[in-house]
Amino acid sequence: MLLKVENLTKRFGGLVAVSDVSFGIEKGEIIGIFGPNGSGKTTLLSLLAGLLPPTAGHVFWKGEDIAGARPNVIASRGVIKTFQNPQLFSELSVFEHVMIASFLAFTRIKDHSRLSSFLAPGKGEAALRARAEKALSLCRLQGASEKSAAELSYGEEKMLGVAMAMMCEPELLLLDEPASGLGNDEIHNLENVLRDLRAHGTTLCIIDHKVAFLAKFADQAIALQQGCKIAQGRPNDVLADPAVVKAYLGRSHHA
Amino acid sequence: MKALWFLIPLYLLPLVVTSDTVLTVLIFTFLLSILAIGFNIVFGGAGQLTMFHAAAFGIGSYATFLSMLHFGLPFWLGFLVAVVVIVLVSIVIGWICFKFRLKEFYFAVVTMAFAELCRLIALNWTSVTNGTLGMLVLEKPTLWLPGSGIVKIEQTTPWYFLTLASLTVVLVFSALLMRSWIGRNFSAIRLNEDLAQTLGIDTFRYKLLAFTISNVIAAFAGALYGFYTGFIEPSYLSVTQSLDAIAMALLGGVSTILGPVVGALVLTSLPHLIELPAELRVAVYGIILILVILVMPRGIVGLAAGFFKRQTHAS
Numbered sequence: 001m002l003l004k005v006e007n008l009t010k011r012f013g014g015l016v017a018v019s020d021v022s023f024g025i026e027k028g029e030i031i032g033i034f035g036p037n038g039s040g041k042t043t044l045l046s047l048l049a050g051l052l053p054p055t056a057g058h059v060f061w062k063g064e065d066i067a068g069a070r071p072n073v074i075a076s077r078g079v080i081k082t083f084q085n086p087q088l089f090s091e092l093s094v095f096e097h098v099m100i101a102s103f104l105a106f107t108r109i110k111d112h113s114r115l116s117s118f119l120a121p122g123k124g125e126a127a128l129r130a131r132a133e134k135a136l137s138l139c140r141l142q143g144a145s146e147k148s149a150a151e152l153s154y155g156e157e158k159m160l161g162v163a164m165a166m167m168c169e170p171e172l173l174l175l176d177e178p179a180s181g182l183g184n185d186e187i188h189n190l191e192n193v194l195r196d197l198r199a200h201g202t203t204l205c206i207i208d209h210k211v212a213f214l215a216k217f218a219d220q221a222i223a224l225q226q227g228c229k230i231a232q233g234r235p236n237d238v239l240a241d242p243a244v245v246k247a248y249l250g251r252s253h254h255a
Numbered sequence: 256m257k258a259l260w261f262l263i264p265l266y267l268l269p270l271v272v273t274s275d276t277v278l279t280v281l282i283f284t285f286l287l288s289i290l291a292i293g294f295n296i297v298f299g300g301a302g303q304l305t306m307f308h309a310a311a312f313g314i315g316s317y318a319t320f321l322s323m324l325h326f327g328l329p330f331w332l333g334f335l336v337a338v339v340v341i342v343l344v345s346i347v348i349g350w351i352c353f354k355f356r357l358k359e360f361y362f363a364v365v366t367m368a369f370a371e372l373c374r375l376i377a378l379n380w381t382s383v384t385n386g387t388l389g390m391l392v393l394e395k396p397t398l399w400l401p402g403s404g405i406v407k408i409e410q411t412t413p414w415y416f417l418t419l420a421s422l423t424v425v426l427v428f429s430a431l432l433m434r435s436w437i438g439r440n441f442s443a444i445r446l447n448e449d450l451a452q453t454l455g456i457d458t459f460r461y462k463l464l465a466f467t468i469s470n471v472i473a474a475f476a477g478a479l480y481g482f483y484t485g486f487i488e489p490s491y492l493s494v495t496q497s498l499d500a501i502a503m504a505l506l507g508g509v510s511t512i513l514g515p516v517v518g519a520l521v522l523t524s525l526p527h528l529i530e531l532p533a534e535l536r537v538a539v540y541g542i543i544l545i546l547v548i549l550v551m552p553r554g555i556v557g558l559a560a561g562f563f564k565r566q567t568h569a570s
Contacts (some may be wrong), residue, residue: 049453051449051453070452070457071449071452071453072451072452072453072454072456072457072458073457075452075453075454075455076455080453080454080455081453083453087447087449087450088447088450089442089443089446089447089450090446090447091446092442099439100439100440100443100451100454100456101454103436103439103454103455104454104455106436107455125436164454168455
């Protein structure tokens with residue numbers, strides 16, 4: 001098992017945002033987490049990525065407990081998170097963004113290019129630049145690579161977030177509502193990118209409240225409500241689960 | 256890097272200009288530029304508003320001179336001792352500040368408190384530092400030059416070349432640093448620290464690195480400054496000294512390579528161009544700071560770069 005979550009709990013004062021959640025993710029799997037607004041999806045992802053320390057519980061990554069580790073440590077292990085509201089380095093160009101994101105890949109290079117890139121940035125990073133261009137074209141940002149991030153549309157900002165995550169060579173990619181705010185065409189492109197990532201063996205964990213988007217991809221789905229896991233299993237089974245139907249619609253289908 | 260060609264005319268200047276006053280003003284400009292570049296690396300680069308650079312400047316001059324005095328070292332070895340001291344001090348202070356996640360004004364206030372602590376030590380540890388009276392520095396740095404062997408740097412012209420060469424080294428280093436992956440990580444921290452962390456950048460380590468590099472550069476400026484003026488006193492570590500360097504970086508343009516140099520030139524030569532009493536000079540600094548923040552947030556260099564960009568776009 002790649003990632004194992006055990007009894008993970010997060011309290012903010014009196015509010016229990018994530019309550020005693022346990023699940024596992026196998027390598028190469030796509031797992032969808034859904035639930036209504038305020039059900040603790042984003043908090044759960046932030047706990048996995050180390051952006052928040054858990055109140056209780058464990059997160060095992062390849063057998064090692066990473067709960068409460070700093071985000072950069074978790075990222076360097078291969079767990080990368082994208083943000084629901086795009087987080088960018090606003091002054092910099094799109095290309096500079098993906099080059100910053102190539103830092104982890106860069107630290108994995110074991111030859112002398114790290115030193116030589118200090119004296120001649122262009123030379124030492126030729127391989128990374130090629131990869132950055134590939135990630136940008138996959139995310140349909142190749143035309144915007146010299147643009148400043150402040151000039152991007154919302155959809156482009158989100159795709160830049162995905163491109164940056166790709167540059168980190170994630171083993172597990174945590175996507176926080178990647179499709180929200182995107183147009184149909186952009187969602188279609190996002191789906192292609194996710195398929196490509198999966199084909200390359202990246203494990204994906206996607207949260208979204210658009211159930212249809214998740215059902216198309218996920219091998220496994222988890223439904224959250226008020227911080228608790230209320231159902232887990234194949235997407236269609238989870239969607240048909242009476243507890244999920246009740247949480248989503250407030251009443252049973254047949255009532 | 257192209258911007259560094261402006262240094263060539265400065266190397267040729269003493270052939271034309273023999274006025275001691277002009278060269279002296281330029282020597283002070285070069286020395287304070289080095290201090291402002293140090294500040295710019297940690298503030299313009301990594302976005303951390305430090306108030307410790309004047310303390311590093313003062314520690315640089317005290318530590319260099321004291322190790323020469325007590326261990327009989329030559330200037331450059333004495334400076335090496337100062338580097339070790341300032342690296343240790345930076346790691347301790349930086350570790351405390353960054354472990355407690357101090358940011359912006361909190362970081363500024365705490366580093367200022369540490370700087371004051373260092374100034375008070377320099378002021379009160381009379382047996383070592385001679386307190387308020389300061390110390391006279393009669394020793395001069397020496398350099399080995401091909402052809403003439405070991406030379407003592409005493410006259411204005413040799414000092415001009417030594418400080419200009421030092422500025423060149425620091426400028427080239429800072430330009431390389433800011434263009435490298437280390438500099439890129441610094442800007443990532445400055446622009447969005449949380450995002451930088453989720454991309455795997457150890458922000459604690461890189462902030463500590465920026466703070467340490469910046470203080471070593473400030474200490475270098477301080478060591479040269481103390482030996483050029485021939486006098487070291489506790490006011491080198493003062494808040495006013497810190498603010499002067501900040502004013503230079505802001506006026507010239509933070510996050511630009513040349514900004515601190517342009518700012519240092521303006522603020523060092525301005526008081527000589529307009530005769531001003533010392534109290535008024537402080538007021539002028541204040542007014543300039545306010546104006547710069549209101550009118551040119553990117554400083555003189557930022558403004559000029561923007562202007563040239565528009566010109567090329569228009570043509």
